[in-house]
Amino acid sequence: MTKKILIVLSEYGYWGEELLGPVATFDEQGYQSVFATPTGARARALPPSLDPGYIDPPLGRSVTTPEVAVAAKELDESSRLDNPISLAEWIPDRPYFSEPDYLRKIEAYNRELSNLDEDIKQFDALVIVGGSGPIVDLANNERLHELILAFLRADKPIVGECYGVAPLAFARDWEDRKSIIWGKHVTGHCKEYDYKDGTGFIGVDFNMGPPPYPLEYILRDATGPDGQYHGNVGKEVSVIVDYPFITARSTPDSFPAGEKLVEVLESGLRRFGF
Structure with a gap:
């Protein structure tokens, strides 16, 4: 049976190669890629990610080859990204404690949420694509958190790339609030890769300057004393497999992340990179 991968994208801009890498790998493997966004709006690539001449400020060089730029642009402009699943229509919204008749509403919420399993x-797997957009609408998206928890309960692999790793740190059971990556080994956007200025998004005329939080610090805290964050600064590739999580640091890790997910699904890979 053809394997089906659910790929979640930000509506505020994804990094081209961080979608292209996994999707191209899945296409080659014969997998079916299904796309979802927070409200069902079509995702778009961040313009710098499609420009091979764009110099990444922290790295001082281009991170996009001409070949990747062409392929990522073709994917971004294709009909494949049209009509994504809407997380808002699929997954219920938890009511405020202050809402009238809260008890009945939270019962209805939990009843509807049980359908997610x-x-x-x-x-067969969940992929959360990176770029600056996830800072806005994926990192603290409770619907996405519930989706992640459902995949975790089902013991299915979960991939996070770059800022797409942030939702893994924040997705927690409502009762114990414990990090689901506690005791795990992960990578993700490192402090050395943070912009000092120019963190931008699709659809808003706003330069945030530096990112609003250093993801590395969050991941270091979320993994706890028995887990570890791996920045692998100075190494060209940083992909960590600590099942069920497959995490990728940044753009160059996009193709390897897709390849490692294939190894997880086809060969039973459970640990890699640490």
């Missing part, structure tokens, strides 16, 4: 049986 059945819904995700059709998928």
